Amino acid sequence: MGLVLDQVEIRHGNTVIVAVDQKIAPGEVLTVMGPSGAGKSTLLNYVIGRLSNDFSASGAVVLDGIDITRLSTEQRRIGILFQDDLLFPHMSVAQNLSFGLRPEGGRADRSKKIESALAEIGLVGFGDRDPTTLSGGQKVRVAMMRMLLSEPRALLLDEPFSKLDMALRDQMRALVFGMARQRSLPVLMVSHDMADAVAAGGQILNLRG
Amino acid sequence: MSLIPNFRLFPTITIGLLIVPVLAGLVWTALPAFGHLPAAGFNGPNLQIFTDLLGWSGFWPSVKLTITTGVLATLLSTLIAMLILSAGAQSGGFQALRRFLSPLLSVPHAAAAFGLAFLIGPSGWIVRLFSPWATGWDRPPDVAIIQDPLGLAMVLGLVIKETPFLFLMGLAALGQTDADRSMAVARALGYGETSGWFKVVFPQVYRQIRLPILAVLAYSLSVVDVALILGPNTPPTLSVLILRWAGDPALDGRLMAAAAAMVQFLIVVLAIGFWRLVEVVGGLLLSRSFAAGRRQPRGRWVSDIGLSVGAILTALVLFGLLILGVWSVAGFWGFPNILPDQTSLKTWARLGPAIVETFADTAVLAAITVGLALVLVVGCLQAEVGQNRRPGAGAMVFLYLPLLVPQTAFLLGLQTMMIQLGFHSGLLPVIIAHLVFVVPYVFVSLSDPFRAWDPRLGVIGAALGHGPVAVLLRLRLPMLLRPILTAAAVGFAVSVGQYLPTLLIGGGRIATLTTEAVALSGGGDRKAIAVWALMQTLAALLPFLAAIVVPAWVWRHRKGV
Numbered sequence: 001m002g003l004v005l006d007q008v009e010i011r012h013g014n015t016v017i018v019a020v021d022q023k024i025a026p027g028e029v030l031t032v033m034g035p036s037g038a039g040k041s042t043l044l045n046y047v048i049g050r051l052s053n054d055f056s057a058s059g060a061v062v063l064d065g066i067d068i069t070r071l072s073t074e075q076r077r078i079g080i081l082f083q084d085d086l087l088f089p090h091m092s093v094a095q096n097l098s099f100g101l102r103p104e105g106g107r108a109d110r111s112k113k114i115e116s117a118l119a120e121i122g123l124v125g126f127g128d129r130d131p132t133t134l135s136g137g138q139k140v141r142v143a144m145m146r147m148l149l150s151e152p153r154a155l156l157l158d159e160p161f162s163k164l165d166m167a168l169r170d171q172m173r174a175l176v177f178g179m180a181r182q183r184s185l186p187v188l189m190v191s192h193d194m195a196d197a198v199a200a201g202g203q204i205l206n207l208r209g
Numbered sequence: 210m211s212l213i214p215n216f217r218l219f220p221t222i223t224i225g226l227l228i229v230p231v232l233a234g235l236v237w238t239a240l241p242a243f244g245h246l247p248a249a250g251f252n253g254p255n256l257q258i259f260t261d262l263l264g265w266s267g268f269w270p271s272v273k274l275t276i277t278t279g280v281l282a283t284l285l286s287t288l289i290a291m292l293i294l295s296a297g298a299q300s301g302g303f304q305a306l307r308r309f310l311s312p313l314l315s316v317p318h319a320a321a322a323f324g325l326a327f328l329i330g331p332s333g334w335i336v337r338l339f340s341p342w343a344t345g346w347d348r349p350p351d352v353a354i355i356q357d358p359l360g361l362a363m364v365l366g367l368v369i370k371e372t373p374f375l376f377l378m379g380l381a382a383l384g385q386t387d388a389d390r391s392m393a394v395a396r397a398l399g400y401g402e403t404s405g406w407f408k409v410v411f412p413q414v415y416r417q418i419r420l421p422i423l424a425v426l427a428y429s430l431s432v433v434d435v436a437l438i439l440g441p442n443t444p445p446t447l448s449v450l451i452l453r454w455a456g457d458p459a460l461d462g463r464l465m466a467a468a469a470a471m472v473q474f475l476i477v478v479l480a481i482g483f484w485r486l487v488e489v490v491g492g493l494l495l496s497r498s499f500a501a502g503r504r505q506p507r508g509r510w511v512s513d514i515g516l517s518v519g520a521i522l523t524a525l526v527l528f529g530l531l532i533l534g535v536w537s538v539a540g541f542w543g544f545p546n547i548l549p550d551q552t553s554l555k556t557w558a559r560l561g562p563a564i565v566e567t568f569a570d571t572a573v574l575a576a577i578t579v580g581l582a583l584v585l586v587v588g589c590l591q592a593e594v595g596q597n598r599r600p601g602a603g604a605m606v607f608l609y610l611p612l613l614v615p616q617t618a619f620l621l622g623l624q625t626m627m628i629q630l631g632f633h634s635g636l637l638p639v640i641i642a643h644l645v646f647v648v649p650y651v652f653v654s655l656s657d658p659f660r661a662w663d664p665r666l667g668v669i670g671a672a673l674g675h676g677p678v679a680v681l682l683r684l685r686l687p688m689l690l691r692p693i694l695t696a697a698a699v700g701f702a703v704s705v706g707q708y709l710p711t712l713l714i715g716g717g718r719i720a721t722l723t724t725e726a727v728a729l730s731g732g733g734d735r736k737a738i739a740v741w742a743l744m745q746t747l748a749a750l751l752p753f754l755a756a757i758v759v760p761a762w763v764w765r766h767r768k769g770v
Contacts, residue, residue: 147669
């Protein structure tokens with residue numbers, strides 16, 4: 001179980017950009033650190049199935065015992081959060097959540113799930129709101145919940161807290177890591193911030209530039 | 210079998226759709242030009258028709274007129290557009306012009322030309338304004354102000370339309386350069402605003418507007434509607450001759466038209482070569498000026514002249530539309546009165562039913578064409594997604610090819626081919642002919658906003674379990690509603706403005722607002738011309754209005770879009 005990066009090696013031409021051989025157990029966080037240009041986002045793109053044609057890669061990504069290396073992004077069941085909330089601006093809060101919710105279930109059933117999801121992140125009654133009217137913390141919570149509703153089996157975090165102000169950061173760290181632990185999701189986080197790694201409390205992988 | 214469209218096919222299909230009619234048209238123009246039209250008993254190849262054409266007394270004057278008007282219009286439009294750009298986005302005049310020039314772009318060529326004719330013609334507003342107190346004229350003077358033998362009115366008619374086009378293309382190119390910081394560096398080195406702009410920013414901009422400039426050159430050398438309205442008659446430009454001969458019921462006329470169309474093709478090829486020479490010489494002069502290092506700190510007035518000329522061109526179009534409005538409600542209007550002696554809605558009432566019907570036909574034709582163009586263009590742009598690759602310079606030339614080959618040269622052949630192969634002229638061929646001109650403009654208009662969409666939104670969509678089609682239809686396209694509608698409006702205006710494709714490929718059976726308006730140009734019914742030209746303008750402008758209003762209304766509760 002968990003997320004395994006099995007002898008992953010990503011090359012640009014003949015140059016090896018990233019070489020990783022790691023296992024992330026359910027509920028644990030692997031923090032990848034390193035200067036810009038060290039290949040952090042290249043690694044994320046590879047894990048999510050978006051590696052650009054300019055790169056070549058060997059090795060495998062294994063999720064819960066299944067080799068997902070050749071699957072498309074939408075088939076991988078890996079959730080991702082970026083430093084921006086990236087809520088879809090043309091959808092209401094509830095529509096954003098239901099875009100994430102897996103397609104099973106009837107109308108009534110789905111809207112009940114959305115209601116309880118809103119309740120879980122403390123946003124009861126916010127369903128019809130325009131995402132732009134939410135506070136920074138509320139947006140992160142909606143983005144997080146939208147991803148969780150798609151029932152991912154692993155979680156990628158791309159500098160997820162770097163744009164939040166200090167006061168909010170601790171709160172959001174606690175929330176995101178708490179929810180991941182609660183659902184037993186292996187987490188791969190890319191960050192510049194040592195405090196992120198400390199809060200995550202897992203292994204740290206340093207990529208050289 | 211997958212139901213998911215394979216987007217990688219779209220570029221091939223689209224380029225094929227643009228290239229096949231152009232190339233087939235050229236071949237079928239060339240065959241009869243060289244005396245080969247077996248269906249009519251002509252078996253070539255031979256040079257008999259070219260010998261006839263070259264021996265005809267009006268030929269060389271017509272060639273000369275074609276070249277001088279086309280090249281002059283392109284040089285002036287490019288120069289004025291660049292001077293306006295060099296004035297810099299900070300200047301107030303620039304911002305005002307920018308606001309006016311964009312909608313002017315959608316005014317059809319024919320309507321702008323009619324407006325100009327009514328403004329500067331012998332009984333136009335300008336002459337009326339100065340008569341009789343300054344000119345002594347109590348009748349419209351017998352002077353060829355429009356349709357002048359040198360074709361200057363025609364050049365002006367082209368410049369008022371092509372300058373806004375090149376200005377806006379240059380503005381878009383400017384957005385992709387580091388113009389502001391480049392200018393700051395140049396100013397800090399002591400260069401004047403205009404001098405600094407031409408030495409530092411212009412070379413970056415020019416590279417990106419080369420193809421649009423060449424399109425303007427090809428267009429100006431082969432334009433038909435503007436030449437019919439504002440150009441001279443003795444002789445007319447080559448394109449008008451071609452159209453006249455093509456309409457000749459005798460076969461000899463068609464052969465002459467084909468030969469003249471080949472000459473026109475050659476003229477455009479040579480003109481593009483000549484332009485290349487201008488670029489090389491210009492580039493040399495520019496690099497010498499780099500070496501000389503002269504700052505010209507007080508050269509700002511050059512840009513200001515550009516702004517003033519831009520304002521005059523804008524005023525000519527706007528007052529042209531205004532006088533079309535006045536003529537459309539004029540009753541008796543004696544010379545030299547500034548306003549009609551009587552006003553009446555008689556012209557509108559008389560033409561109303563015919564106009565409503567033609568308006569509907571024009572709109573349906575444009576809507577189908579634009580719908581198809583959007584599908585093709587979105588498909589092509591979607592094919593780039595995840596490929597990390599964009600069409601190279603070669604593909605862009607293909608995209609611009611229909612705009613670089615003179616219309617007369619391939620449309621005439623396309624018509625001949627259709628007749629020979631027994632295709633019936635009708636709506637479908639006209640749609641394809643319009644598509645050839647609409648697709649490039651829709652692509653140019655939509656590609657930047659489409660590519661600028663944050664790819665992380667697509668990653669999120671996919672990570673949430675949605676495939677590429679769902680991401681396209683449910684995320685990308687709705688968020689791009691406004692640029693999509695703007696591109697549609699551009700395409701709509703292009704389709705509405707098409708004269709030659711509608712006339713030739715429609716075989717005279719498809720009537721649009723443009724063909725009806727231009728058909729009146731030979732006669733003297735100013736009131737009817739005014740009504741048709743106004744409706745033509747309206748048909749081109751309404752979609753732009755919709756492109757502003759509809760997204761604002763649809764996303765009125767979504768501030769983030």
